[in-house]
Structures are given as C-alpha cells and as structure tokens.
Amino acid sequence: MSRKKKKKTSKLKVWLGIIVILLLAVLGLDNRGVFTEIRNREQISRAISTIVNKDSNFKIFYFDVGQADCSLIMNNDKTMLIDAGNEEDGPLIVECLKGLGIEKIDYLIGTHAHEDHIGGLDDVISEFSIGTIYMPKVQTNTKNFEDVLNAIENKNLTIEMPVIGESFNLDDCNCTIVSANNETEDLNLSSIVLRLTYGTQSFLFMGDAEIENEEAISWDKTNVIKIGHHGSDTSTSEEFLAQIQAELAIISVGEENDYGHPNDEVLNRLKQKNVNIFRTDMDGTIILTCDGNTNTMQKLELCLDGN
Numbered sequence: 001m002s003r004k005k006k007k008k009t010s011k012l013k014v015w016l017g018i019i020v021i022l023l024l025a026v027l028g029l030d031n032r033g034v035f036t037e038i039r040n041r042e043q044i045s046r047a048i049s050t051i052v053n054k055d056s057n058f059k060i061f062y063f064d065v066g067q068a069d070c071s072l073i074m075n076n077d078k079t080m081l082i083d084a085g086n087e088e089d090g091p092l093i094v095e096c097l098k099g100l101g102i103e104k105i106d107y108l109i110g111t112h113a114h115e116d117h118i119g120g121l122d123d124v125i126s127e128f129s130i131g132t133i134y135m136p137k138v139q140t141n142t143k144n145f146e147d148v149l150n151a152i153e154n155k156n157l158t159i160e161m162p163v164i165g166e167s168f169n170l171d172d173c174n175c176t177i178v179s180a181n182n183e184t185e186d187l188n189l190s191s192i193v194l195r196l197t198y199g200t201q202s203f204l205f206m207g208d209a210e211i212e213n214e215e216a217i218s219w220d221k222t223n224v225i226k227i228g229h230h231g232s233d234t235s236t237s238e239e240f241l242a243q244i245q246a247e248l249a250i251i252s253v254g255e256e257n258d259y260g261h262p263n264d265e266v267l268n269r270l271k272q273k274n275v276n277i278f279r280t281d282m283d284g285t286i287i288l289t290c291d292g293n294t295n296t297m298q299k300l301e302l303c304l305d306g307n
C-alpha cells in the first residue's frame, strides 16, 4: 500500500515538473521573441519613434549592450557616439543607428581600449561617415583593438589624442574633455571623460575612469552622470559625488555579470545622496530628452547585446 502511494506521489512530481518546464519554456520564448523581433531596422526605428519626445532636439541614448558601454548623443542633426559595446554588439548598434536615420557620426569617442568599450567601433567606422575620432594614446595588442585601427586606416581617418580642457560643439551643446591620461599604461585610467552642457543642464560620461582620476581634478556640479566602470567600487567615491551633486545616474551593466557590478556600496552612496538611479540591466535602453532646463527619462525594451 505504502509502495503504491509512493508511486502516485512520484508520478505527480513528474507531471508537476513537466508543467513547470513547459511554463518556463513558454516564458523564455516570449522574452526571446521580444528581443529578436526588435532586432530589425524598421522595428527599431518604429519602437524608438513611439517613445522619443519629439519636442526635444537634444537626446541621449544609453543603450543596453549588456556588460559594456555605448551612448549616443543627438542634437539637431549632429551626433556623437561614446563607445560601441562588445565586438558582438557592433552589427546591432549599426542597425540601431541606421534605424534612427543616422548617416554621419560627427564625433566618435573610444573612451579606452578595453573590448567592452571599443568592441563594435570597427563596424560603426566601416558603415558610417565619420568626423573626428578621439581615443587615448595607450594602445593594446588585442585583435579587437587591431580591427579598430584597421577600420580607421581603411577609411583614411586619423585619431585625435584627447587633451584635458579641449572642447568642441555638437550644434548648441558644448562638450569638454575633463579627464584623460596619455601617460598611463593602465587602460581604465586612460579613459576619456566628457562633460556636456546643454542649456542649464550638464552631463558626465565617465568611461571606466577610477577614483585616481576622480581625485586628480576638482569637479563642477553636474546634473546627470553615467557612472564610471559599470558601478564598480574602483570608482564613484563619496568625495566625488559630493562635488558633482548629481540628480540622475545611469549605470551601464550586464544582467548577472561576473564582476558583481554594480557594487552595493556604490549604490548605497548614490541612494544616500538621493540620486535617481537608472540601470541598463533592469531598465533596458534608457533615453534622456532635454529641453535645456529639464530632463525626461524614458525606458525602452531594446537590447543590443549580441552575446
């Protein structure tokens, strides 16, 4: 009798298991469906056009490229791309930029030579008309980095070395290089850091700059910061946050990444300072539109992580 009962229970367990597996499979397919569907130029442009505030000429896209970085700034007909994700993300980034109607990148910034920043740059360089390219002096010997150099050479372009204090305009948005280090051999420390001002608003793009970079200069108050080094505890010190007094922070980070980014302490520091946090692993692609005085944040389920 007891044996029979046992058999019945184990049969029930098997059926429950099958139901759970089927449910997971259906949910999994749904998720993949959303992301594969949207990886098509027309669908990308349709999805973006439904969400982007048309009244604003100034937009920043903080793309969800997994554990990597890629930000696009559009101001009227001028464009700047800061980093281009991992190597596998390149074709998706190209499709997305084309979906946005972009033909020329006026300023292309490779903040530093790590693959999660320059990975897709070769695809972008090959596919678009390119204005000025900024990259730090320090190089690396990875194939990915060589691919970028080859793409630059193939189009007879040159690399501008960043100089602290140098600035340029993206239409009526001013962009200044506030941190760069062409002497160091450490790739993160060589990160190009940009500060943009548009109307009364300001925006920092930290690359993978670390506390050593933060301590090297004094920082102006800045409304919006793209957090350095994917929220690692090597960056975003309390002193630095006290100087910039940001209201909004964006963290570009992969879901369940191997590095434990973003670091809990960094998140706590931001929360203690009442900074509103957006994360690409939770919020997807984040779109900021600015009218010169106020920033509007929108989230778009658009993943350009080709891994």
Ligand SMILES: [Zn+2]
Pocket (backbone or CB within 6 Å): 068, 069, 114, 116, 117, 208, 229, 230
């Ligand atoms: Zn990085």
